[in-house]
Amino acid sequence: MASFLLSVLSGILTSLSMPGFLSGALIWFSMVPLFFAMERGGIWKKAFLSFFYFFTHVLITFFWVLPTLTENLPLVFGRYPSWLGVVVFFLMGVIEAAPFFGFGFFSHFAPRGTFLRPLYLASIYTIFEYIRGIGELGFTGGRISDALFRHLGLIQVISITGTLGLVFLIVFLNALFYELLKRRKTSVIFTVITFLYIFNATIVHLLPLPESGTFEIVALQPSISPSLKYSTSSREMLKLLEEMLKGREGQVVITPEAFFLEDVRYSPVSSNLREISKKNTIIIGFPAGEKNSVFLLENGTFKRVYSKVKLFPFVETLPYPKVFGIFSFLRGLSYYEPGEEFSVFSVNGSPTFSIGICFESYFPEVSRKFVKNGSEFLVTVTNDGWFHYRVALLNHFVQGVFRAVETRRQFLQVANTGITGLIDEYGRILRVLPMEKKSLGLFRVKPRKEETFYVRFGDWFFYLSILLGGLTWILAKL
Template sequence: MRGKMEVTLSPKVRNLFTSILLTLLSAFLTSMAMPGFLTDIFIWFSLAFLFKALDDQRILGKVLLSYLFGNIFLAITFFWQLPTLVEELPSVTNNFSSWVGLIAFILEVTIIGAPLYALFGLLYAVLKKFFEGNKLHYALFTASLYTIIEYLRGLGPLGFTGGRLSDALYKETGLLQITSFTGTLGLVFLIVFVNALIYKLHSEKQQNSFLKTIAIIGVFYILNSLIFTFLVPIEGNEKSQKPFKIMALQTNVSQEEKYFNDFNKLADRLLALADSAKESNEKVDLYVFPEAAFIIDVEDVPTLKKKIEDFVDNLKIPMLVGYPVIGEKKYNQVRLVKPGEGFTGEFYAKIKLTPFAEILPFPKIFGHFSFLKLIDYYNPGPEFHVFELKKRKFSVEICFESFFPHISRKLVKNGAKFLIVVTNDGWFKQKTALIQHFSESIFRAVENRRYVLQISNTGITGLIDPYGRIIKSLPIKKECFSVFEVYENREVTFYNKYGDWFVILTLMILIFIPCIRRWISR
């Protein structure tokens, strides 16, 4: 009789295998809480699995597991970039093949995105001993450390704030109000703090820990409802003023049409859409096209320039048109066209350029990635410009600038009373990408207490009020237009005035709690 062969794993290997599974589960659940996926409920406990995995390993294990978490979380959250890199960009630009796009996506996640998560694991391993023995101190430590890492993720030429834990709460209008005081970092801190407390409840095997977990999470949803009910006004004071009416033109032009079709045919199509909007007999103050309505410098093509100017003269309403400027300085910009004046000298050029697509960071290191360039490499815009029409002051952000709080904050500090985000999201076929991009404008609206109108090529085009409520939006991937009534708001929030002050508070927590504990223990 042949005996059964049994494979037994050593406790160390079994422990490592369990930690890897917990890390993968944590990354999956966290990504499923992000905009466009399943539910934000996961965000309150998904990291508890990661903390359990980290505490079961030594320093190297903590670093590698945190790095693994970052890779899986970012790869799932931004999966929509993969078809753009392997399908859309290769077919439109013809600069590289699909497999090169796949490699670019892998490197973006593993080399650019995930290393800061490994830094979290390293610092967690080194500093945790100074906060052990007290659940509150541990939760404050973990939340502070993670918040600092999230802050660092947004810095530098390769920085990106997408995938912040706070993104999961974009629909929770009550809790969103915290960002007018702390920015999104305050929400990140709160989320990690709750996760750490829940982890400690279970790791210490306290009685009724499951019920306590439900109670903790329930408290924050009750708090969300209370803030929304009692602190968010049904209608702001700004409604007493006359609205500034903007005709948003969602063009729904494919990238192939932009790059391969005759620009005169494209101009005819775009102006026909604007003409249809005109025939609606809506009285408006401004027409706005999305980012890069044209991919050529309009002012270098006299016939095209005249066609647009003649249309605006006949329209008798100013228009914002997006197109690149290719001259001594190269800009991705939107320019104001006025009746009787034509193309004016008033424009806003994108300041926070997209790495590799619009600017090549660290050319000596990343020079081989120049194939990802779209139209051209640009110069950052010269100023945070504020437009003024009919005594209404407003500013424009272009594309992914809405991911960066400091851009909108600076524009508002310069005098903008409402914001317009113009974007070309036609590169992205997945609705998840459109939702994630639009959700950023919700945070910018609350942080600065400003109306934010996003106008996109393929969607999402919509208006958000200063409290983060979506007033109106257009159907995605459809050529359409609509008038949006925007109001000025002059309120100055604590966040707008002082910026990311909250990260200093988290640094103080990391410094002072160990000092106080040591002083008390003497």
């Protein structure tokens, strides 16, 4: 029982280190109770303790999903009772935590030693963190590296390693501190932490000063709740668009995800939209055919520029239908087909850029492929109005911090209720619009052309972790 409570405590501490909770500094010690819990016991006990650690972390970190499943979705779509949302929420926790059975299982073979053991455990954890993000159910939300979004000096390394490098560092130090605590060498822990924060501050001071960009974008934040949005006609949304753009002629305007809920190319508002586009270039989202898409509306012409590739499981697509067919009641307006390419485009001779949709900003490979295809800055459009809590908006927005540093591209998020804001290529949040307020913001974006090591080689750190895990195990046997 004590071991179980320690693993749950680690989950709580990890969640409290996430964006919008208590403090990112907790992440350096959050796994220490788990390592004490796993100190004794068999291989399956360690596997279950590791599972419950991450299960606890996910349920607390994503607590804001629960009211969406039990209130918002049933209210808007009316396909299932609220109590069923609770079941789905716990199932989400099980799916996300399942890979960490593997971490606990393989931790049983960790070598002894103050250095070799932390190196092995960090390698194994990184491997299973990567596995959690792949496949139709893959998701990277709650990655422990998220805790460091304010540590601007340390996170510069992800332009080389990706966020897996930060994951490795966090687990390594937690395992090292566990070993040092057992040996009562607390002074060494204090020295390591002090060095870490001095290093972080030094790198921050060495970063180039923020520069104002040359390309101007007007971001539209209409701030409409889902219950209202799904009962608002396209004509009423058109009226809102006209009202917000009054006096804004000659600019590039980006609206949030699914500004319209129907294919407006063939609706009664089409002619009005075409007229607006003769004064403003508009990038606007709406479902088209079987895809969640973003269109460029310029000089009276609709041009599809991107269709969402990474669809959200159960809401936008049904993963493994033979297994999860009973959960089709969770779908939104309809199920979509994934887009086929990571598009790059420009408007009026602008720098090239790409637009991701909603939770695609959680996936490093999406931004990486945009940049590989020539994108000079990144945009994400989203509708986070489903979520009642500001911590949810912050969790989503700070993904842009990591995508910006990984690719060295400025990152603009345009959201229905917020957070709408611009992040520079070093992860600094330059400006945000007030949350949950109808706003129009002018952002000046700076393009960049060079590719980072991470953009060129992707998640190579995953393969390095496999190599390090194997080598440390072999070295311990010699």
